[in-house]
Amino acid sequence: MLLNFRPYKTIWLNPKHTFKSFIIDRSNNSSIYYIPFLVSGISFGLSIGYDVSLLYDTNPRLSLKLVTFVLSSLIGISFVTFSFGLIIPYLTRQIGKIWNGAASTKELANVYSFSFIPYLLFIPYQCVLIAFGLSPTYESLNAGFQFLIWIISLRALIIGVSEVQKFNYGISLLNVLLTLLPFYIIRLIIGA
Numbered sequence: 001m002l003l004n005f006r007p008y009k010t011i012w013l014n015p016k017h018t019f020k021s022f023i024i025d026r027s028n029n030s031s032i033y034y035i036p037f038l039v040s041g042i043s044f045g046l047s048i049g050y051d052v053s054l055l056y057d058t059n060p061r062l063s064l065k066l067v068t069f070v071l072s073s074l075i076g077i078s079f080v081t082f083s084f085g086l087i088i089p090y091l092t093r094q095i096g097k098i099w100n101g102a103a104s105t106k107e108l109a110n111v112y113s114f115s116f117i118p119y120l121l122f123i124p125y126q127c128v129l130i131a132f133g134l135s136p137t138y139e140s141l142n143a144g145f146q147f148l149i150w151i152i153s154l155r156a157l158i159i160g161v162s163e164v165q166k167f168n169y170g171i172s173l174l175n176v177l178l179t180l181l182p183f184y185i186i187r188l189i190i191g192a
Helices: 015-024 026-030 035-056 062-099 105-115 117-131 143-165 169-191
Strands: none
Touching: 015 105, 015 143, 035 062, 035 105, 035 117, 062 105, 062 143, 062 169, 105 117, 105 143, 117 143, 143 169
8 A cells, every 4th residue: 555655745734644655655764855954954044144144243245144144054954954864863763762662763864854844934934034124033933833833843743753653642742752852951051
Protein backbone atom coordinates (compact mmCIF):
# COMPACT_ATOMS: atom_id res chain seq x y z
CA MET A 1 0.00 0.00 0.00
CA LEU A 2 1.66 3.21 -1.19
CA LEU A 3 0.09 6.44 -0.03
CA ASN A 4 0.54 9.70 -1.87
CA PHE A 5 3.61 11.40 -0.40
CA ARG A 6 3.29 15.18 -0.76
CA PRO A 7 4.48 16.58 2.57
CA TYR A 8 4.31 20.26 1.59
CA LYS A 9 0.61 19.87 0.89
CA THR A 10 -0.61 17.26 3.38
CA ILE A 11 1.27 18.40 6.50
CA TRP A 12 -1.20 21.24 7.05
CA LEU A 13 -4.46 19.39 7.50
CA ASN A 14 -3.49 15.72 7.52
CA PRO A 15 -0.06 15.27 9.12
CA LYS A 16 -0.81 11.67 10.04
CA HIS A 17 -1.19 10.86 6.33
CA THR A 18 2.13 12.62 5.64
CA PHE A 19 4.03 10.55 8.17
CA LYS A 20 2.28 7.27 7.27
CA SER A 21 3.22 7.87 3.62
CA PHE A 22 6.78 8.67 4.69
CA ILE A 23 7.06 5.46 6.72
CA ILE A 24 5.50 3.21 4.05
CA ASP A 25 7.66 4.52 1.20
CA ARG A 26 11.13 3.62 2.52
CA SER A 27 12.80 5.37 -0.43
CA ASN A 28 11.83 8.63 1.33
CA ASN A 29 14.01 7.63 4.28
CA SER A 30 17.23 7.64 2.27
CA SER A 31 17.88 11.36 2.75
CA ILE A 32 16.88 14.23 4.97
CA TYR A 33 14.55 16.92 3.66
CA TYR A 34 16.65 20.03 4.19
CA ILE A 35 14.48 22.62 2.39
CA PRO A 36 12.40 23.52 5.50
CA PHE A 37 15.64 23.82 7.50
CA LEU A 38 17.17 26.07 4.83
CA VAL A 39 14.14 28.35 4.63
CA SER A 40 13.79 28.47 8.43
CA GLY A 41 17.48 29.36 8.66
CA ILE A 42 16.99 32.19 6.18
CA SER A 43 14.00 33.42 8.20
CA PHE A 44 16.09 33.25 11.38
CA GLY A 45 18.88 35.13 9.59
CA LEU A 46 16.49 37.86 8.44
CA SER A 47 15.23 38.23 11.97
CA ILE A 48 18.65 38.63 13.59
CA GLY A 49 20.24 40.36 10.58
CA TYR A 50 18.22 43.51 11.11
CA ASP A 51 19.41 43.85 14.71
CA VAL A 52 23.00 43.07 13.73
CA SER A 53 22.94 45.74 11.02
CA LEU A 54 21.90 48.28 13.63
CA LEU A 55 25.16 47.61 15.47
CA TYR A 56 26.99 49.32 12.59
CA ASP A 57 24.80 52.38 12.34
CA THR A 58 21.31 53.52 13.31
CA ASN A 59 20.45 53.83 9.62
CA PRO A 60 22.82 51.50 7.74
CA ARG A 61 23.27 51.64 3.97
CA LEU A 62 21.33 49.15 1.86
CA SER A 63 24.52 47.33 0.83
CA LEU A 64 25.53 46.88 4.48
CA LYS A 65 22.04 45.58 5.32
CA LEU A 66 22.18 43.14 2.39
CA VAL A 67 25.60 41.77 3.40
CA THR A 68 24.44 41.46 6.99
CA PHE A 69 21.25 39.63 5.95
CA VAL A 70 23.22 37.21 3.75
CA LEU A 71 25.81 36.46 6.44
CA SER A 72 23.22 36.13 9.19
CA SER A 73 21.13 33.87 6.94
CA LEU A 74 24.11 31.59 6.38
CA ILE A 75 24.67 31.47 10.13
CA GLY A 76 20.94 30.83 10.63
CA ILE A 77 20.91 28.00 8.08
CA SER A 78 23.92 26.40 9.77
CA PHE A 79 22.40 26.78 13.23
CA VAL A 80 18.94 25.44 12.30
CA THR A 81 20.30 22.55 10.22
CA PHE A 82 22.82 21.52 12.88
CA SER A 83 20.33 21.85 15.73
CA PHE A 84 17.18 20.37 14.19
CA GLY A 85 18.83 18.12 11.62
CA LEU A 86 21.32 16.46 13.96
CA ILE A 87 21.38 17.35 17.67
CA ILE A 88 17.68 17.48 18.57
CA PRO A 89 16.68 14.37 16.55
CA TYR A 90 19.54 12.50 18.21
CA LEU A 91 18.36 13.59 21.66
CA THR A 92 14.75 12.72 20.76
CA ARG A 93 15.90 9.25 19.75
CA GLN A 94 17.93 8.77 22.94
CA ILE A 95 15.06 9.92 25.18
CA GLY A 96 12.62 7.82 23.13
CA LYS A 97 14.66 4.73 23.97
CA ILE A 98 13.21 4.98 27.48
CA TRP A 99 9.89 3.83 25.98
CA ASN A 100 11.51 1.56 23.33
CA GLY A 101 11.20 4.04 20.48
CA ALA A 102 11.74 2.52 17.05
CA ALA A 103 12.89 5.51 14.99
CA SER A 104 16.34 6.27 13.66
CA THR A 105 17.95 9.68 13.99
CA LYS A 106 17.48 10.27 10.24
CA GLU A 107 13.75 9.51 10.47
CA LEU A 108 13.41 11.91 13.39
CA ALA A 109 15.38 14.58 11.49
CA ASN A 110 12.81 14.26 8.71
CA VAL A 111 9.98 14.51 11.24
CA TYR A 112 11.47 17.77 12.52
CA SER A 113 11.95 18.94 8.93
CA PHE A 114 8.34 18.21 7.99
CA SER A 115 7.11 19.90 11.15
CA PHE A 116 9.05 23.04 10.08
CA ILE A 117 7.03 23.29 6.84
CA PRO A 118 4.45 25.69 8.38
CA TYR A 119 7.32 28.05 9.28
CA LEU A 120 7.92 28.50 5.55
CA LEU A 121 5.18 31.16 5.71
CA PHE A 122 7.47 33.38 7.79
CA ILE A 123 9.63 34.26 4.75
CA PRO A 124 6.83 35.86 2.66
CA TYR A 125 5.62 37.70 5.75
CA GLN A 126 9.13 39.00 6.45
CA CYS A 127 9.57 40.01 2.80
CA VAL A 128 6.35 42.05 3.00
CA LEU A 129 7.68 43.75 6.14
CA ILE A 130 10.95 44.54 4.35
CA ALA A 131 9.03 45.90 1.33
CA PHE A 132 7.17 48.31 3.62
CA GLY A 133 10.42 49.38 5.29
CA LEU A 134 9.70 47.60 8.56
CA SER A 135 12.03 45.34 10.51
CA PRO A 136 11.70 41.63 9.60
CA THR A 137 12.40 40.46 13.16
CA TYR A 138 10.20 37.85 14.81
CA GLU A 139 9.01 40.53 17.22
CA SER A 140 7.51 42.39 14.22
CA LEU A 141 5.47 39.40 13.11
CA ASN A 142 1.86 39.19 14.21
CA ALA A 143 1.67 37.23 17.49
CA GLY A 144 -1.55 35.46 16.46
CA PHE A 145 0.05 34.37 13.19
CA GLN A 146 3.13 33.09 15.03
CA PHE A 147 0.98 31.21 17.55
CA LEU A 148 -1.09 29.57 14.80
CA ILE A 149 2.04 28.43 12.95
CA TRP A 150 3.54 27.17 16.21
CA ILE A 151 0.39 25.11 17.01
CA ILE A 152 0.27 23.59 13.52
CA SER A 153 3.99 22.79 13.70
CA LEU A 154 3.80 21.31 17.21
CA ARG A 155 0.80 19.19 16.22
CA ALA A 156 2.71 17.85 13.22
CA LEU A 157 5.79 17.19 15.36
CA ILE A 158 3.85 15.22 17.97
CA ILE A 159 2.03 13.18 15.33
CA GLY A 160 5.28 12.57 13.45
CA VAL A 161 7.21 11.44 16.53
CA SER A 162 4.25 9.23 17.43
CA GLU A 163 4.26 7.57 14.01
CA VAL A 164 7.99 6.94 13.64
CA GLN A 165 8.67 6.06 17.28
CA LYS A 166 5.49 3.89 17.50
CA PHE A 167 4.21 5.82 20.55
CA ASN A 168 0.80 7.09 21.54
CA TYR A 169 0.36 10.87 21.44
CA GLY A 170 0.92 11.34 25.18
CA ILE A 171 4.30 9.57 25.16
CA SER A 172 5.18 11.37 21.95
CA LEU A 173 4.46 14.74 23.60
CA LEU A 174 6.52 13.72 26.61
CA ASN A 175 9.37 12.64 24.32
CA VAL A 176 9.36 16.04 22.58
CA LEU A 177 9.04 18.02 25.84
CA LEU A 178 11.88 16.15 27.53
CA THR A 179 14.04 16.73 24.47
CA LEU A 180 13.38 20.47 24.26
CA LEU A 181 13.16 21.24 27.99
CA PRO A 182 16.92 21.72 28.53
CA PHE A 183 17.05 24.19 25.63
CA TYR A 184 14.19 26.25 27.08
CA ILE A 185 15.86 26.26 30.50
CA ILE A 186 19.11 27.51 28.94
CA ARG A 187 17.15 30.15 27.03
CA LEU A 188 15.48 31.34 30.24
CA ILE A 189 18.82 31.49 32.05
CA ILE A 190 20.46 33.47 29.24
CA GLY A 191 17.46 35.79 28.98
CA ALA A 192 17.40 36.51 32.71
